[in-house]
Amino acid sequence: MARVGTLPQGGCGLRVAIVGTGIAGNMAAYKLRDGFDVTVFEAAGYIGGHTNTIDVEEEDRTVAAATW
Numbered sequence: 001m002a003r004v005g006t007l008p009q010g011g012c013g014l015r016v017a018i019v020g021t022g023i024a025g026n027m028a029a030y031k032l033r034d035g036f037d038v039t040v041f042e043a044a045g046y047i048g049g050h051t052n053t054i055d056v057e058e059e060d061r062t063v064a065a066a067t068w
């Protein structure tokens, strides 16, 4: 498997499809943004995948909670 850092840079003309906008897809899109024609596909109605931590107010504090 090639490391992203070893891919050719500088507009080599390759078109790249990234499926999913979780942290993996978002990071891949970010790393490939210069030099590649990137299209991102997402099945859900929002970006971010399962990373969806929300703030929950308790009596006198705010707690970060994962949403399962």
Ligand SMILES: Cc1cc2nc3c(=O)[nH]c(=O)nc-3n(C[C@H](O)[C@H](O)[C@H](O)COP(=O)(O)OP(=O)(O)OC[C@H]3O[C@@H](n4cnc5c(N)ncnc54)[C@H](O)[C@@H]3O)c2cc1C
Residues within 6 Å of the ligand: 019, 020, 021, 022, 023, 024, 025, 041, 042, 043, 044, 047, 048, 049, 050, 051, 052, 053, 054, 065, 066, 067, 068
């Ligand atoms: C049920 C669950 C809940 C979680 N909740 C939290 C939380 O609240 N906070 C937190 O910090 N971490 C949470 N995590 C951990 C978090 O998901 C991972 O640490 C990390 O976000 C995984 O990133 P990922 O990009 O690999 O996958 P994911 O975040 O799962 O992203 C995958 C993306 O690909 C999309 N996708 C899948 N198939 C297709 C397709 N065929 N076409 C188009 N798009 C597609 C999905 O809709 C999704 O947006 C949770 C994990 C799970 C399993």
